[in-house]
Structure formats: C-alpha cells, structure tokens
Amino acid sequence: MTNRTPDRRTLARWRGYLADERAEAAVYRDLASRRTGEERDILLALADAEGRHEQHWLDLLGDQVGPPRRGDWRTRFLGVMARRFGGVFVLALAQRAESRSEYATDADATPQMAADERIHEEVVRGLAERGRNRLSGSFRAAVFGANDGLVSNLALVLGVGASGVDRQVVLLTGLSGLLAGAFSMGAGEYVSVRSQRELLEASTPSVEAAASLPDLDVDRNELALVYRARGMSAEDADAHAAEMIGTWTDRTVLAPAPVDDDLETHGTAWGAAVSSFCFFASGAVIPVLPYLFGMGGLGAVVLASALVGIALLGTGAVVGLLSGTSPLTRGLRQLVIGFAAGAVTYVLGAVFGAAVG
Template sequence: MQDKITDGRSVRRWRRRLADEREEARVYRSLAARRTGEEREILLGLAEAEERHARYWEDLLGDEIGPHRRGQFRMRILVALARRFGSVFVLALAQRAESRSPYRYDQDVPASMAADERIHEEVVRALAARGRARVSGSFRAAVFGANDGLVSNLALVLGVIGGNLPADVVLLTGLAGLLAGALSMGAGEYISVRSQRELLAAATPDPQARAVVPYLDVDANELALVYRARGMDEDEAQRRADALLREFQLKLPAEAEPQEGSAEAPAESADGHDVVGTAMKAAVSSFVFFASGALVPVLPFAVGFTGLMAVVLAVVLVGLALMLTGATVGVLSGASPLPRALRQLAIGLGAAAVTYLLGVLFGATVG
C-alpha cells in the first residue's frame, strides 16, 4: 500500500482518520465498561470494528504513520463523557458522530469500510432507542415541564409588566405562577400517566388464559378468533391456532402450559408500560423541571433588578434556557441541535411577546 502515498495532504488526512478511529474505539469501550450483558457485547463489537478500521489506516500509512495523535476535539469530548456517564445522551451523540462519517466521500476508503460505518450508525441508533424507551416517560415530562415553566412564567411576568405593575407585584406574581404551575403540572402528569398505564393494563391479555390452551377441544374452539382480534387475517389466524394446538396435544396436560414469553402463546403482547414510565417519576420530573424553568424569569426580580434591566435579563435567561432545552431534545433525537434550539426559542418568545402585548393593551385600557 505504500505506493498510494502521493503527497503530504493525503498523509495528513489519513493520520486524522486513524486518530478518529482510535477515539471512536475508546468511546465504545468506555460505554461498554458501564454496561453489562448484551449491550456490553454489542459495544465491544463496535470497538473491535473501529480498531479494525484503525489498522487499515496504519497499514496504509506504513512508515509515514508518525507520532501518536489525538482525534478531533468533539471526539475527545465524547470519550470523556462516555467514561463518566455512559448514558443515552452519550449514545445519541455517538449516533450523531457516526452519521457524519466522511467515508462515503473518501476515495481512499474501501466500499466495505464505508458500508461498515453506515451499519455502525444503525447499531448505535438501535442502542440509543433502547435507552430512549427506558427514559421516555420521565424525559417527556421533564422537557415539557421545563419548557412550560419557562414560557408560561415569562409570559405571566411580561404580561404583568405590560400592565405597569410595580416590581414587588411582578415578583409575587411570578412566584405564585411558579408554585401553582408546578403543582398543576405534577398533578396533571401523575393523573395522565396513571390513567394511561391503567388503560394499557386493561388492554393487556390475561396471562392466566395460557393455562387453558392444552385443554381446548381440537375440533371446536375459538383460539383462532383471538389471533384475528389481534389483527391477523383469517387464514393466518387459523394456521397459528392449529399449530399451537398440535404442539400442546403432543404433551401431557401437566407439561403443556405455555412458557412465559413463548412466541406462539396467545396471551403474548407488548404492553408499552416502559415507554409510558411510572406516574410518580413523571409527576416528580414535571414538578421539578417546571419549577426550575419558571424560576428563571423571576430571578432578576428576586435579586433586586427592576425596570427595563430586569425585563431584558429575564428574556435573555429564558431565551438561553429555551435553546438549551431544544438543543437537548435535538441531540437525544439524533438530529442537529441548532434547528431545534431556534425553534424552541421562536415559539417560547413568541408566546411571551403576545402576552406582553395583551398586558400593555389591558393595562392601557384600565388606566
């Protein structure tokens, strides 16, 4: 491969590729160190693949490999985060990094290696999806609570300011809005999630129904109707029912009870409870994050600022917090954070501006 080295520019690019592959391998090994079971094995498999890619660049460089160098700054940050946290947030960042792979445009990269990188992105996407499913209930409540706290309390504070009320009234109004909103959000999330889990539980098949399958009359039973009620067409439902009955008729009754998780058991169903989350976690997340968000527009008034300076500080702080919330959602969804941050900022400040104008209007009318 040594004859491929044509100029210093190629050598520098290949060295960057080598350094980045080594950093990616460190990311996956660091994540694997914080996990067990299948996820650990998958992450170690990804690390080995990145190390295989690193060996390709080592062979290509040969004597021109040069001193050991670090990868891009964002990859080094990702390694540090993986070592300390290992959370779904880091997996989402790794997914984003895989999606930006330059290999599909690099003529020095074999097609097989470029294809590997595309597959790596899908593997990381699937691992991140597992993590998102585990935290989705509480995360949804947290994001919604923080955003609602920021927007609603800024709108409330600006509306009162638009009505030309004194600073102490603005502060009291903001604190009252914080407490009322946080309690309302927490209670609402608890009822919402609890109700959704109860609906899911009502729709979940009764596991005790499995026990009667071996005793059904082979010639006259409604087992096929169970499968049809779950969305199968008539022929497929009958085929599944007949196959299940034949399997159990070959066993003694005491041995015939379907095993938990059996692929053919009629009571099998994914209930989605993990995606919904628990009512208490959702309520606490919503309460805490709403209160945290609602505190931001009140802070300037709480520390003694008044007038235009307090308003400007409140708007700036809320704007930064809205962008942070939007960017976080963007990262966790595997997308670019900037568009989500700007969208969150535009919606939040737009709602607050409307309330301020209403405050000015009604304040002028009352005056």
C-alpha cells in the same frame, strides 16, 4: 486506495482520520466496560471495526504516521462522557458522530469503510433506542415541564411587567404562575400516563384465559376466534388454534410478561407527575429570579429574557442530542418559540398598561 505521493495537507487529513478512529474505538471499549452480555459484545465488535479502519490509515501513512494525535473535539468530548457516564446520552452522541463520517466523499477511504460507518450509525441507534425507551416517559414529562415553565412564566412575567405595575406585583404573579402551573402539569401528567397505562393493560391477554386451554373441547371451541380478533386470517387462526391445543405445555402461552415494552416506554404515572412538577417549577423560577433579587423595570425584563434564552437553548440541545438530531437546530427552535410567546404578551401588556394609564 491512492498511489500518489501525499502532500502535507493529505498527510494531515489521514493522520486526523487515524486519530479519530483510535478515539472512537476507545469510546466503544469504555462503553463496553460498563455493559454485560449482548450489548457488551456489540460494542466490542464496533471497536474492532474501528480498528480495521485505523489499519487502513496506518497502511496509507506507512512510515509517515508521525507522533500520536488527539481526535477532533467532538470525539474527545465523547470519550470523556463515556468514561464519566456511559449511558444513553453517550450513545446518542456516538450516533451523531457516526452520521458525520466523511468517508463517502473521500477518495482515500474505501467504499467498504463508508458502508461500515452507515451501518455503525444504525447499530448505535439500536443500542440507544433501548435507553430512549426507558427514558421516554419521565424524560418527556421533564422536557415538556421545563419548557412549559420557561415559556409560560416568561410570557406571564413579561406581560404583567410591561403593564407598568409594581415589582412586587410582578413577583407575586410569577410565583403564583409557578405554583399553579407546576401543580397543573403534575396532575395532568399523572392522569395522562395513568390513563395510557390502563388502556394498554386493558389490551393485555388474561392469564385466566390461558389457564382454560387444557379444558377446551378439541373439536368445538372458540380459541381460533381469539387469534382472528388479533388480526389473523380465519385459516391461519384455525391452524394456530389446533397447534396450540395439540401441543399444549405452557399455561402462560396467551399471557405476555406483566410489563411489556409499551408500558415501559410510557413510564410510571407518579414518575411522570413528579418529573413534570419539578421541572416545570425549575423552569418557571428562572424568569422570576431578577425580581426575587430586587430588580425591576426594563433591566429585569432583559435579564429574565436572557436567562430563559440560555435555558431554552440548553433544553433544546439536550433533546437534540438524545434524539440523534442537531443540538443547535433544536436549541434555536426552542429559543424562537419561547421568545415569540414572550414578545406577544409583552406587547399586549404594554398596550393594556397604556390604555389603563
């Protein structure tokens, strides 16, 4: 802690930190109000920790606290989202906010405060992970579907449009690509997720096997082989088998819950299929919009590219936010990939059109 007389810039920085700590504590309390049990307790504990940091800046400021200030725009936005939604999206934003702490490089913050912020990031990451796991199956299909629709139909429309064909042909091609791609994506996601769940279910221990334990010969049985097949050493498997037979009380000891974390993470087959179909179609319709409203030629190409670019930035930013990484980086990555595919097909369409003409 510093003993120097703070100048105006230092006072402004301390007041900014104070406002941010108060805003972050409010966010955690808002999130806690929408939770129960352990998650609520964890969020309230985080709010209390931010209160300790708040007190540090109050002590430094003394009688120079000044009028109440608002936190930075990121923290204020986080507060709005917490009050409106309170879900995994907000937790992902909170994780990003904790990772941006400047306490590690600020001489007026204590090492304990910097350590707190790093730990807070991991706590919020753990809370957000639960929601990400619940979202990951259908969310993955939705994101992939939307991006595939945007990129593939933009490339298709630009390639056909560059060949010089009539606007009606471009429109028909775009709508055909929308329907064909949406059905293909939906069917593919259904088969993929269903197959994955079947593989996971095939590895689930049998309830009937668990029911056989009371009837096993205490001296001669193959229960130890079950544990050896699951990766235990021979000695550990023998000891565990003897323990299970000697203390048998529960007929479900070998059988986990019907739906485990892996199955929940992969989502349902129909949920993934419907999400993929709808989001592919919603993405694929965007490059067709200019042609639907009567545009053609270079103007339609430019407008379609601009609309798709905005959508790609948006989907990339959402993925970045939910994954706890930079929204801008993820958005630009999606934009570059989409425009690269569109540019290639546009050039090929123009060359083909010139050759045919």
